Amino acid sequence: MNSLSLWKRTHMETDYSLKERNTFHFNIHAAAYSEISHPEMIREFIPQTPGEFAPILILGEGSNLLFRDDYQGHIIRSTDTSIEVISERGDDVLIRVASGVKWDDFVKFAVDNGYGGIENLSWIPGTIGACPVQNIGAYGVEVKDKIEYVEGLYLDTGEVFHLEKASCLFGYRDSIFKHELRGRVFISHVTFRLSSNPSYHLDYGVLKTRVESKGAINLSTIRESVIEIRKEKLPDPEDIGNAGSFFKNPVIPETHLSLIQQDYPEIPFYELEDGYKIPTAWLIDTAGWKGYRQADAGVHANQALVLVNYGNAEPSEILDLAENICRDIKHKFGIELEMEVTIV
Numbered sequence: 001m002n003s004l005s006l007w008k009r010t011h012m013e014t015d016y017s018l019k020e021r022n023t024f025h026f027n028i029h030a031a032a033y034s035e036i037s038h039p040e041m042i043r044e045f046i047p048q049t050p051g052e053f054a055p056i057l058i059l060g061e062g063s064n065l066l067f068r069d070d071y072q073g074h075i076i077r078s079t080d081t082s083i084e085v086i087s088e089r090g091d092d093v094l095i096r097v098a099s100g101v102k103w104d105d106f107v108k109f110a111v112d113n114g115y116g117g118i119e120n121l122s123w124i125p126g127t128i129g130a131c132p133v134q135n136i137g138a139y140g141v142e143v144k145d146k147i148e149y150v151e152g153l154y155l156d157t158g159e160v161f162h163l164e165k166a167s168c169l170f171g172y173r174d175s176i177f178k179h180e181l182r183g184r185v186f187i188s189h190v191t192f193r194l195s196s197n198p199s200y201h202l203d204y205g206v207l208k209t210r211v212e213s214k215g216a217i218n219l220s221t222i223r224e225s226v227i228e229i230r231k232e233k234l235p236d237p238e239d240i241g242n243a244g245s246f247f248k249n250p251v252i253p254e255t256h257l258s259l260i261q262q263d264y265p266e267i268p269f270y271e272l273e274d275g276y277k278i279p280t281a282w283l284i285d286t287a288g289w290k291g292y293r294q295a296d297a298g299v300h301a302n303q304a305l306v307l308v309n310y311g312n313a314e315p316s317e318i319l320d321l322a323e324n325i326c327r328d329i330k331h332k333f334g335i336e337l338e339m340e341v342t343i344v
């Protein structure tokens, strides 16, 4: 029996176009596609016998993925958009948010209700379910600092899990969901600890200046400023297909930095506990790739970290471009770039 015919209750579409479900807008298809509005519905997709069902990929907005090709398994999206304030004590508030909520809708909810902590993360595309996967971050704030716990179900057994922040092994654009639990779980809810008396993070010069120009420093003006700056800096995937930063910023030891400084004394860096973080955008720009375009695959003209599909690029063309950039950066600076985007 065809394994895909075993689904009984949840509506499933076959040969489903993912063009509007990935922000590169690649014209690719999934063998099967379903939406679930309640976490328990995921159990319908758990095989009784190993190998019985097609592989599963949980999809959010497809803003951090690059599909190499048509997906030969089952894509599942959560449409659960509940937001529940579960406790409020003094300044402290705990909010449990379902995975189908758009990340920025939650930021807006928090700001509108006077709950601070995530305003710097305004306007990041994607869903709540994906935010712990790569520990989203921007303007000096990472979501890990506001996550209390993550809940969901294992895709192989249907068992529920509840992972406290410490067990999520969060790192820079990293977590357990990119390693040990990669592809093994459905994240149903993320619970956040926010504050009605927050301290603001305005250490990024450009953000501070923009907020100050608004005459008042509060959650709304910070959110407004972040959105303005992001709209100026980043290409909108609705206009040009992209998945935001394609590469992570590498961290290198002091000896390596000193070596590069002999040829490039102007190299920017941020000192960390374990080395020096180098902006990949500077490396790509200095290596001469910014604005490069071959057919419809390119490096954005204003944002060297962002690889773009100008219309009809194939996933392989973006991947080839990414690999050529990696080789060149390795050759010129001795640095191995790591992709931030998940390749499927």
Ligand SMILES: Cc1cc2nc3c(=O)[nH]c(=O)nc-3n(C[C@H](O)[C@H](O)[C@H](O)COP(=O)(O)OP(=O)(O)OC[C@H]3O[C@@H](n4cnc5c(N)ncnc54)[C@H](O)[C@@H]3O)c2cc1C
Pocket: 023, 057, 058, 059, 060, 061, 062, 063, 064, 065, 078, 099, 124, 125, 126, 127, 128, 129, 130, 131, 133, 134, 135, 136, 137, 138, 185, 186, 187, 188, 234, 235, 236, 237, 242, 243, 244, 245, 342
């Ligand atoms: C223009 C642009 C700007 C961006 N700016 C930033 C930025 O400033 N900072 C930043 O950190 N990121 C940024 N990103 C990347 C992206 O927005 C984030 O990684 C976001 O969290 C991805 O969410 P998504 O719903 O689109 O996830 P998807 O791309 O759909 O999925 C990403 C991964 O998460 C998994 N996943 C998704 N939902 C679930 C779930 N419910 N359960 C289990 N696994 C799940 C998927 O299987 C996949 O492995 C940007 C992207 C774009 C296009």
